[in-house]
Amino acid sequence: MSGIKHKAYDVYRWFDRRLGLAKPITEAAEHPIPASSASWWYVFGSAATVILVLQVMTGILLALVYTPTARDAWNSLNFLNHGLTLGWFLRAMHGWGSDFMIAIVLIHMSQVFMFGAYKYPRELTWIIGVFLLLMTLGMAFTGQVLRFDQDAYWGLGIGASIMGRVPIIGGWLVHLVLGGPDIGATTVSRFFALHVFVIPGILIGLVGLHVWMVLRLGINEWPMPGRLVRKSTYVREYEAQIHKDGVPFVPDAAWKDATFAAAIMLAIIACALIFGPIGPTGPPDPTIIQTAPKPDVPFLWIFALFALLPPKLETPLILIAPVVAILVMLALPLYAGEGEKHWSRRPVAVLMLMVVAVSIGIFTRLGATAPWSPVMNGWSADPVQPQYLKGRTPLERQGALVFQNMQCRNCHALGGLGGQRGPDLDGVATRMTESQLIRQVLQGSGNMPAYGNSLSPSQTTALVKFLSTMEGYQPQAQNDANRLLAHGVSPPRDKSQDTAK
């Protein structure tokens, strides 16, 4: 047994005498870190790197089958999903890996920000990290295009229309992004080149620099309130701390990194197995217009902003805000490179992170529900509920028909069913008089189109008569009270009404 061991060691020595990698690798692995940094809070960067490796591997395996042309991409995705052993699983791993990657990168960035790790001497590590975030988002967008389905097709339209808003060179940019005057074969192939060669190349190179700088400058120490970063003293203080209580990265901290990375990988596998591959949705046939395109989760908040920004502010904000946001992130370590690291002494930083996180969360949620979008089949799918027809005159019932046939339901809900773009109409008669209703229907205003050209006078009359009966959602208790009143019995008094008086 010892003979085999000896032989193996000889082989190892043969290689390392020539490669000379054992020493630098061992030194890098065992580089001392502050004992406080061997923490579960410091595991996100390595987890993101592990997911990157997963993405590269699954990406290469998918590229064995995927066909990057507008004609065949969608079919090859379906072949991967249905025609190939475990092709669906690889697509699912790649898709869920992408979502996890963005989540982990954002968590990593938030942690670095909260712990003040971007301060001297790690400014450039942060700046490269900002570019890594942009590259990660670039991978997500180009990957979404390569999943060349209906959403990808119209998503490209959204991308092109944003480019088209750039003054002067907008038209050139549209052509540059699409690889021609229109969405087609050259569009898919150039997004393939970006997703498979250009961005991953930059990404891997920048990750190398990022990790190199972490090794060279040392991992950030656990921040302590009152321990200020000063350029003149920081490196000496850091070295003194490492000298005092330094521990080797491997194994003292690395076991946590490895455990967390394994947990994340298991989570990705679980999502892949349970939820399966992401898409493709319908074929990328622009003549099939029965679709409500939506971007992938990482871009839903931007999709929501496009609907909610005041139209006049839209173009300047779309074009200027991202540039400003990126510049602010890049300039952060240069502006705030010294001083407090601990979050308890940086209330503005904590507040900023919370506002950004909550805002993106809210807009993502809004983007997922898209209440501003008309429900295209609301008029034909959601019937007028019986309670709105009971006891109505023939004219009012005719109005209910007009209400359905004129697609009012696409934007207005009755009894909770229908579009959310306009206000619910259950209680519209309590808000508007008949003449106000006529004016609103015929002339429109705000976000409502005018129906003067599409409604005949008799249709308008019927519609308004119907709407005038909409006196509000009546909960059961109120109905009972009304019934009691109708039968001449005084209803029990509501205590809350008494106190209100």
Place this chain on the structure above:
Amino acid sequence: MENPLDKMMPEALKQPSQHTRRKFLFKVALLVNGAVGAVLAVPVLGYVLGPVFRKQNGENFWVPTGNLQQFPPGQTRLAQFRDPNGTPADGQTRNLPCWVRNIDGKRFQVFAINCAHMDCPVHWFPQSKLFLCPCHGGVYYQDGSVAAGPPPRGLYEYRYKIVGDQLMIWAGELPTLSTEARLRRPGNSPCLG
């Protein structure tokens, strides 16, 4: 005072350098390489930016979008045309939709499918005579003008002509706020930006 980070710098970089013949030759060689790179950059940039600097008149052509009988007077119908810039590798994306409005049997309006807000496909509802966009709630009247929502302008309109019993439109480019002008000006446009 010496920056503590400097101690990791290679010794060679801390010494002031001396001029030698070999250093001079090395610099000349670098310059030559730079020149070769600059020469090589011309065709590379030309290739990459090829889609930007195409023909003077843009990429639009007259294409048929259907027989006149498909478009009854007073109605708006979905029509299709083939992308004149297409290649076989385009597959389904080569077939493009548009909305044809026959105003009175003589005059037409041909609208791009793309909402002027974010290029999503707009749907026509003949009963309410409105185009609705599924993405961000843009609404247009039957003549393409904005009725509600975020669109900064009315629907993009293709120029059309009638050849025999065919309705032809001047198309080929994805309409956006920057490229729509080319839809309206066939031929010698002075401004292609």
